Amino acid sequence: MDFKKYYPLIPMFIISVILLAVRLAAPELSQIVSLALFYVALGEAFNIFTGLTLYVCFGYVAFVALGMYGSGLALKYILATSNPPLVTTILFSFAVAGFFAFILALVVGSIGLRLRGAFFAIATVGLSEGLKNFIEGTGIWGGSSGLIIAGDLISSYGHETYVFVSTELADYLMFAVYVLSLLVMFLITKSRFGYGLTALKEDEDVANVMGVNTVRYKLMTFVISAALAGMIGATKMLKDLVIYPPQAFAISYTVEAIVITMLGGLGTVTGPVIGGLVYSILKYMLTVSFPGLQLLILAPVLIAVCVLFPYGIVGWVKRRFRGTLIDYLLV
Amino acid sequence: MADPGYLAFYIATGLLLGTFYGLATVGLSFTFGILKILNSGHGSFIMIGAYVSYWSFVILGLPPLVSALLAFLIGFMLGLGLYYGIVSRILGGPELISLVLMFAMGILLQEFAKFVWTPTIRGFTWDLGRVSLFGYAYPTTRIVGGVVSAVIALGLYIFLYRTKVGRAIRSVVESAEGATLCGVNVNRIYAISLAIALGLTIASGGLATLYVSGGIEPYMGDPYTTRAFAIAVLGGLTSPFGAFIAGLLFGVIENLSYVLLSLTNVANPFSMTRFIAFAMILVVLLVRPQGIMRR
Numbered sequence: 053m054d055f056k057k058y059y060p061l062i063p064m065f066i067i068s069v070i071l072l073a074v075r076l077a078a079p080e081l082s083q084i085v086s087l088a089l090f091y092v093a094l095g096e097a098f099n100i101f102t103g104l105t106l107y108v109c110f111g112y113v114a115f116v117a118l119g120m121y122g123s124g125l126a127l128k129y130i131l132a133t134s135n136p137p138l139v140t141t142i143l144f145s146f147a148v149a150g151f152f153a154f155i156l157a158l159v160v161g162s163i164g165l166r167l168r169g170a171f172f173a174i175a176t177v178g179l180s181e182g183l184k185n186f187i188e189g190t191g192i193w194g195g196s197s198g199l200i201i202a203g204d205l206i207s208s209y210g211h212e213t214y215v216f217v218s219t220e221l222a223d224y225l226m227f228a229v230y231v232l233s234l235l236v237m238f239l240i241t242k243s244r245f246g247y248g249l250t251a252l253k254e255d256e257d258v259a260n261v262m263g264v265n266t267v268r269y270k271l272m273t274f275v276i277s278a279a280l281a282g283m284i285g286a287t288k289m290l291k292d293l294v295i296y297p298p299q300a301f302a303i304s305y306t307v308e309a310i311v312i313t314m315l316g317g318l319g320t321v322t323g324p325v326i327g328g329l330v331y332s333i334l335k336y337m338l339t340v341s342f343p344g345l346q347l348l349i350l351a352p353v354l355i356a357v358c359v360l361f362p363y364g365i366v367g368w369v370k371r372r373f374r375g376t377l378i379d380y381l382l383v
Numbered sequence: 384m385a386d387p388g389y390l391a392f393y394i395a396t397g398l399l400l401g402t403f404y405g406l407a408t409v410g411l412s413f414t415f416g417i418l419k420i421l422n423s424g425h426g427s428f429i430m431i432g433a434y435v436s437y438w439s440f441v442i443l444g445l446p447p448l449v450s451a452l453l454a455f456l457i458g459f460m461l462g463l464g465l466y467y468g469i470v471s472r473i474l475g476g477p478e479l480i481s482l483v484l485m486f487a488m489g490i491l492l493q494e495f496a497k498f499v500w501t502p503t504i505r506g507f508t509w510d511l512g513r514v515s516l517f518g519y520a521y522p523t524t525r526i527v528g529g530v531v532s533a534v535i536a537l538g539l540y541i542f543l544y545r546t547k548v549g550r551a552i553r554s555v556v557e558s559a560e561g562a563t564l565c566g567v568n569v570n571r572i573y574a575i576s577l578a579i580a581l582g583l584t585i586a587s588g589g590l591a592t593l594y595v596s597g598g599i600e601p602y603m604g605d606p607y608t609t610r611a612f613a614i615a616v617l618g619g620l621t622s623p624f625g626a627f628i629a630g631l632l633f634g635v636i637e638n639l640s641y642v643l644l645s646l647t648n649v650a651n652p653f654s655m656t657r658f659i660a661f662a663m664i665l666v667v668l669l670v671r672p673q674g675i676m677r678r
Contacts, residue, residue, distance in 0.1 A: 107479070110486060163669045167672060169478045169482075170421040170478060170482065175664055175665060178608075178661030182658045182662065185655065186654070186655070188654045189652075189657075189658060190651075307487075314483065348494035348497075350490070352487075362477075
């Protein structure tokens, strides 16, 4: 077996261990660590689709939001009907969250991904707004007054478990989803599927001729990416334990996912890790010094990255140190 | 509901609204057709137009139809600046970059508006009385606005088909290389096209104030982005006139679905009409991705 191709996992493993160690050793830093984990995972999930296919979904937050709703509804349902152990409840809610996002991606993707580039973007621009208005308009899932899960959790497991879930457990689950998204992205890029995607990214027509079923390849990355985003939403739900449509469907998540991926390096495994870490530290400082102005600062940064720096940090470093160990380890 | 006059009233107001929708989408199709760039931040430019109209009315006392001209000029200058400053640098690169860039531009305009003018919802009334037709009263401002929108669309048609610059623009649409060989300065045509497109979009935002009931605020553009995309797709995406006709159609569809939804009483019609715009994009892309105009 060829272990060499797994060497690039080493730097990512080190970063992950450091993050976990910081979380365990310094609980007072838990806020920034979980913020970093959230953004790296979000960026990586976004990267799996956008980075590998160069298609962009402007309604990406819809998958996170649907994951929140899926897990919230699953929790409400399972706690109202029976009283299973906590592990079962959590696993069930994560499965439902991923499934909800998966179904939405399947519906939107199977229509939209038959189209090329900009046409797909058009199909997705109204996705999150449309879905939010659908929930508010029809009044399903609590409508505009939102879903509150905290009460169900307290009445079933008691107050102590509730505190444990929303502080400790949510962080560890966030770490698990973060590891999962990194591994999925890494394994895709090293697989036959990933090579097909590279061909698709270079030239879709040629890839088609060479026997890559481009529509299916795009759809597969889209649903994988969405399911991961749904699980990120599930951890977010566990942290907040309330869901309101305007916050769940906030466009800032989509913008942040784009910024993290583009800043770090589109289509690279380590890009969103670096982008996510840089961004979460920046955001943590910005919310302290310039509350409410993140997007005003973020938008020009994104424009500058697009014009001056389209390969991102990792892309730039790889080009600078082409052929060296750094290029090899930084995938 | 059985009264046909009632239905005719909603169709007529839908058509009036549609002239504005059409004008608001022409710029989107123009940019996509010529520069092959999708303005994913389209709604924010409409929002800027609405603010131009608001401040002109409040400070200068200009009625929205006059300030639309001012809005066009502002949009024209903005378009030129945007083209030479940013867009020309990314032309020919991956499509993704231009999509993200325009999206970021939209966010920047929104946040700028929020920062400078605060998120307060603003509004003003410009009342010219009402015109009564077949027993139903229509606000005069909307009728005038509809006529002006149609005249602007006609003016664009004349510009494209009867002037030298218009012919140059059409030649660039056919083939940028071919146009270069014939002595067309493609770079300048791109700049002019983006300037006109953003000028029209911002001017249409000025006219939006005649129809918007919810008022003027930094995020008012988002629903228009979705609507404009639905309309542009319906009109075939690259044809400005297809977009205008599709805008009329969309105005009627939206108005009638609003009436229908208020009758059924299952869902909040205001939120649902916004969902309909999104659902329509998917349906049109699925059934007729080439739009209604082309065979």
